[in-house]
Amino acid sequence: xxxxxxxxxxxxxxxxxxxxxxxxxxxxxxxxxxxxxxxxxxxxxxxxxxxxxxxxxxxxxxxxxxxxxxxxxxxxxxxxxxxxxxxxxxxxxxxxxxxxxxxxxxxxxxxxxxxxxxxxxxxxxxxxxxxxxxxxxxxxxxxxxxxxxxxxxxxxxxxxxxxxxxxxxxxxxxxxxxxxx
Numbered sequence: 001x002x003x004x005x006x007x008x009x010x011x012x013x014x015x016x017x018x019x020x021x022x023x024x025x026x027x028x029x030x031x032x033x034x035x036x037x038x039x040x041x042x043x044x045x046x047x048x049x050x051x052x053x054x055x056x057x058x059x060x061x062x063x064x065x066x067x068x069x070x071x072x073x074x075x076x077x078x079x080x081x082x083x084x085x086x087x088x089x090x091x092x093x094x095x096x097x098x099x100x101x102x103x104x105x106x107x108x109x110x111x112x113x114x115x116x117x118x119x120x121x122x123x124x125x126x127x128x129x130x131x132x133x134x135x136x137x138x139x140x141x142x143x144x145x146x147x148x149x150x151x152x153x154x155x156x157x158x159x160x161x162x163x164x165x166x167x168x169x170x171x172x173x174x175x176x177x178x179x180x181x
Contacts, residue, residue, distance in 0.1 A: 003038035055161035059118015067113035077126030078102035
């Protein structure tokens with residue numbers, strides 16, 4: 001596995017070594033000792049799997065009392081995956097980083113606790129899987145508005161289509177949302 005720190009160094013892009021032939025492929029998707037070495041000592045307690053059609057934007061979500069680190073990947077299709085630094089004490093506070101994750105590049109993104117996270121589906125259909133370092137806590141969820149002018153994420157919107165949940169449509173702007181110390 002190759003681990004590459006992105007423009008926000010705490011966010012890490014993982015690229016697995018894929019061994020393939022005419023029969024298919026094999027790859028290691030997670031190894032605790034290497035993950036600890038490159039990303040930090042975290043324990044994963046919950047795995048999630050979602051499916052979405054093109055134009056769906058999920059996020060930008062985070063939990064404050066029960067912050068979740070997420071190791072995310074796409075097993076079918078493609079998404080543009082985004083992490084926004086919500087830690088006031090961080091030198092990259094308010095900055096974002098985004099990468100295309102897809103079934104062909106098989107890359108994963110480590111989004112540590114203290115970040116808002118979301119993705120936009122660029123393929124016709126995508127399946128998105130992720131490991132979390134804390135449990136989902138419905139009373140502790142926040143949604144940063146996907147098109148907040150302060151953060152100014154450059155989403156690769158296809159044909160002007162963005163479909164949001166009610167929660168995400170009503171997300172808070174960066175200046176008003178609760179942040180991490």
